[in-house]
Amino acid sequence: MKVSPAEITAAVRRAAWPDDAGVSLTIDRDAAGGLNATQLHYALSYLLYPKQIWLDPPPGATRYGIVIGPSVSASHTTIEKVSDAMTLVDLK
Numbered sequence: 001m002k003v004s005p006a007e008i009t010a011a012v013r014r015a016a017w018p019d020d021a022g023v024s025l026t027i028d029r030d031a032a033g034g035l036n037a038t039q040l041h042y043a044l045s046y047l048l049y050p051k052q053i054w055l056d057p058p059p060g061a062t063r064y065g066i067v068i069g070p071s072v073s074a075s076h077t078t079i080e081k082v083s084d085a086m087t088l089v090d091l092k
Contacts (some may be wrong), residue, residue: 017051066087078092
């Protein structure tokens with residue numbers, strides 16, 4: 001993904017997610033380029049602790065999300081672009 005842990009944590013700080021946030025992790029399998037979803041889930045869970053990271057939760061289960069893949073666009077959403085492959089989403 002070519003993004004450092006410092007870049008990810010800085011983007012989450014800019015997005016001002018609360019410490020106890022539930023965060024959905026959505027990975028576009030085609031765009032992930034062989035990225036192991038389980039390993040990424042564990043790495044982000046460790047990096048962003050105490051936030052709780054969910055791998056592909058049901059829609060509407062969380063307000064905050066990390067999308068790996070193409071850029072996201074949706075109404076009522078704040079977007080923080082971390083890299084070409086990673087976007088933070090806050091459903092307002």
